[in-house]
Amino acid sequence: MRMAVRIDGVVQGVGFRPFVYGLATRLRLSGHVGNDASGVFAEVEGDAAATKEFLRAVTAEAPPLAVVEDVRSREIPPTGEAGFTIVASLAGDEASTLISADSATCDDCLREMADPADRRYRYPFINCTNCGPRFTIVRGVPYDRPLTTMADFVMCEACSAEYHDPADRRFHAQPVCCPACGPRLRLDLLTGGDTAGHGAQPGPRADIDDPLAAAARLLRDGHVLAVKGLGGFHLATDATHPTASATLRARKHREDKPFAVMVPDLAAARELCEVNDVDAELLTSRRRPIVLLPKRHGTPIADAVAPGNRRLGVLLPYTPLHHLLLAGVGRPIVLTSGNISDEPIVYRDEDVVDRLGAIAGAMLTHDRPIHIRTDDSVVRSFRRTAQVQRRSRGYVPEAVPLEFDVGRHILACGAELKNTFCVAKGRHAFLSHHIGDLENFETLRSFTQGIEHFRALFDVQPDVVAYDLHPEYLSTKYALDLSDVELVGVQHHHAHIASCLADNRERGPVLGVAFDGTGYGTDGTIWGGEFLLADLTSFRRLGLIDSVPMPGGAKAIKQPWRMAAAYLDRAYGDDVPDLGVVTRNAADWRAVRSMARSGVNAPSTSSAGRLFDAVAAVLGIRDAINYEGQAAIELEQVASPSERGAYEAAVMGDDPLRVSGVDLVRACVADLRAGVVPAVVAARFHNGVADVIARVCDRLRTSTGIGTVALSGGVFQNLLLLGATVDALEQRDFRVLIHSRVPTNDGGISLGQAVIAAHQRRAATGETTPVVAATSVSGSPLLLE
Incomplete structure (x- = not known):
């Protein structure tokens, strides 16, 4: 047959x-x-x-x-x-094949690289069909060598023989190369760097005989290097050196945010951190993400690597160059994105001197260009499952499979912070690599270039463009400037819940709990502590954290003590207790309180993130932040994981329900004044938030009949809160959906926008067939599929 x-x-x-x-x-x-x-x-x-x-x-x-x-x-x-x-490849009308993500060096290549008799012995660019660069070198489709950044490297006779032999492991491996015909490594000493005494001369130099040995020596001596990876440059230094990480932190203008650490193997990771089976699988997978792990006490890692943090971001080598460099250094190394804070990662050699020259003393690089910059991915384990926190190298551009056909081609532009975009066609959603915060021209350019690249790779000509409702987001402005497309505005927190549904391959309806820092509400206020009845077409706001003013607007995000002032004023009026946060900010306290009371430059917000900020300031943890979410992150770090007490918050009203965040702040103050230590107060606050989430969902189940809850938004990156919330909901017999394949933070927003746009359009044109009975709340129907 x-x-x-x-x-x-x-x-x-x-x-x-x-x-x-x-x-x-x-x-x-x-x-x-x-x-x-x-x-x-x-x-x-x-x-x-x-x-x-x-x-x-x-x-x-x-x-x-x-x-x-x-x-x-x-x-x-x-x-x-x-x-x-x-047989020869065939052309087609529309490209629909999928492209592999970059993959860590396979065991076969590592064995060859370690074999002195092999022609690729210690070659930093060894690869085969089962490993090596993919997405970051692809210029176009079909995925053939002429359309990659390997096009200018003419294969030698030996490589060509392997490439054309169907029985060979390197048959049609587009990046195939060897020392005779492939990329070459070099070390440039940078003007203004810190390599004095190591032969540095004015201007870059590329004449060092053994770049790897020289780079390893510089790292061992405590210097900072720019190292070219698959998707861009990293900044590297010895993670055990007493001052190197602090020096890097000062030059990079990254005051507190933790650095990632690369170690040679799983055994080394276990010496630094607690590693469960899921963590081990993530660390050693072909994706090689940064894995967030609980730190062990007494590790040799310098304090400046992850100050005040119970966790450490650890990754294993994923390029041959990494393996060789770590072997030469003999110690764990810091490996953090090669950028100045708030800028995208540097990926072109010609940009290193201007953008990293004041940070790094040398550049370990090579002549294989990177076509698309791609940061490292970040993951963690939660209750025996993996959760992606930043989806980028190793995962992108692999599709997120959908349970339905989106119909027309869709582009979703994402949010402002932790931006990703998404293109969708057929039953696939192609979520982009991590773009970053769209707050400067260079990041915006990375965003627009990325969209054009994805459109070409996946042959997408968007008919429908989805965007966030916030009028000042650069992603929104980009969408609104497009012509000849159907525009679909999607509310931020609806997109969060839809993203969680798509992540779990479900359609709803669900009770959606969307907790984050900032999202533009349909009433023009700032949302962020929302209880929604939602599916992939529409939503209704059924509850919220009772709104308070944000005195100073965006300043209140950078200065959490302002949120403490707003909450304390609501709780105590003119009789605010004598607290450290008041004393520390006495010079501006009255003016900020007046601003909150007048509503002038003090927009109303229901944000859960701002509530966490207020409590962090009240506990004396953080009055001002150096990076997004810092106050809430440090509040979680302080909290005692063994404390089971929980503060109670009133649930008021009916439609919508309103949670009293003021009650939680008042309970924190009462315990502090009674001498309870901040670790216990912080834990009781977390448990109180989890308890009130479960109580609100219980009431909403009574009115809606919905017994499934979806949790989404950046606040649920907090493992203490997430665990307590899942426990509280499951104890009440709720079915709970959380994120795993895409980030719970704003990195997942674009996926939610894409699936909402698809379903709204199909519902509006009558293309859908209901598969779930429509649910009505106060006379407002939900359109369901």
Whole structure:
């Protein structure tokens, strides 16, 4: 019998055709295999049992980097063809094949790199079909060498032989190279750097005979280096050196935010941190993200690496260069994004001197260009599952599979902070790499260039463009400037809940708890402590944290003591107790209180993030922040994980319900004045927030009949709060949805925007068929699918 087979998914550039060739040959099947615009096609002919085994194994035994999403087959007339061949690629009308993410160096390549007899011994750019750069070097499709940044490297005879041999591990590995024909490493000493005494001369130099040995020596001596990775430059220094990390922190203008640490292997990670089975799997996966781990006491890591933090971001080497460099240094190294705070990562050699020259004393680089800058991904484990906090290198551009077809092509522009964008077509949502905070021209340029790159890679011509309702977001302004598209404005917190639904492959309706710092509400106020009844089409606001003023507007985000002033004024009026936060800010206290009372430059907010800020200031933890979310992060770090007490907050009103954040602040003050230590007060506050979330959801279940709760928003990055909230909800027999594949913070907003835009359009045009009965609350129907 003869079968025509179609395989869709991440099946190009991952060794799938030679895998099929080998599989068919082993099963003594004749036929052929090839690529086209949609994926891989094949025809196999032989006895029925062998053909059946082929269809099983094509998924079960697929190459390491392949993601087989669908296999379709149909019987066709036999041809009597002899042998099995790989045929030329076919052109198609619309590209729909998927591109692999960059992948960590495989074990086979590491063995070759360590073998003195191998021609790629200690070669920093060794790779094969199962590993190496992918997304960061792709300029266009189809994914062939001429459309990558390897185009200018002409393969030597030996590499070419491997590349064209279907039985070789490097068959059609587009980045294939060796010391004779591939990229070369060099070390440049930078003018103005800190490498005096190591041969530094005015201006860059690239004539150091052994760049790796020289770079390792500089790191051991406590210097800061710029190191070129897969998606951009990192800033590196010895993580155990007593002053190196503090020096890097001062030059980078990154006062408190933790640095990531790279260690050579899993055993080294376990020496520094507690590592469970899920953490170990994440650390050693081909994606090689930064994994947030509980620190062990007494580690040799310098205090300046992650000051005041119970966790450490740890990652293992993911390029051959990393492996060789760590072996040369012999110690853990700090590896943080190569940028000045608030700017995107540097990815071009020509920008290093201007943007990193005042930070790093030398640049360890090479001549293989990076086409698209991509930061490291950040993940953590929560109750035996992985949660992505920043989805970037190693994950992007792999699709987020959807449970429905979006119809027309969609672009979703995301939010302002932790921006990502998303393009969607068919049953795939392509969430972008981490762009950053859209607050300067360079980041905006990265955003627009990224959109154009994704449109080309996935052959997307957006008909529908979704955007956040906040009129001042640069992502919103970008969307509104587009022409000949259908524009869909999506409320920020609805997008959060929709993102959680899409992450869990569900459609709702759910009770959505969206807690974050800032989101533009449909009433023009600042939301952030929301209880929604939501699905992928619409939402209704059923509850909120009772609003308070934000004195000074955006200043209240940078200076949490202002939120403390607003909450304390609501709690005590003119009789505010004698607290440290009042004394520390006495010079401006009355003016800020007056601003809050008048409402002038003091917009109203229901933000949970601002409530956490207020409590952090009341407890004396943080009056002003150096990075987004710092006060809430440090409040979590202070809280005692063993404390089970919980403050009570009143739930007032009916439609919508209003949670008294003032009650929680008042309870914190009472305990502080009674001599309770801040660690216990902070824990009781966290537990109180979790308890009131569960109580509100209980009341809303009574009125809506909905027993599933979706948790989303940046506040739920707080593991203490997340754990307590899930416990409180599950104890009341709720089914709880949380994020895993996409970030719970604003990095997941664009996915929510995309699925909402798709469902709203389909509902409006009558293309949908309801599969869940519509739920009505106070006469306002929800449009459901």
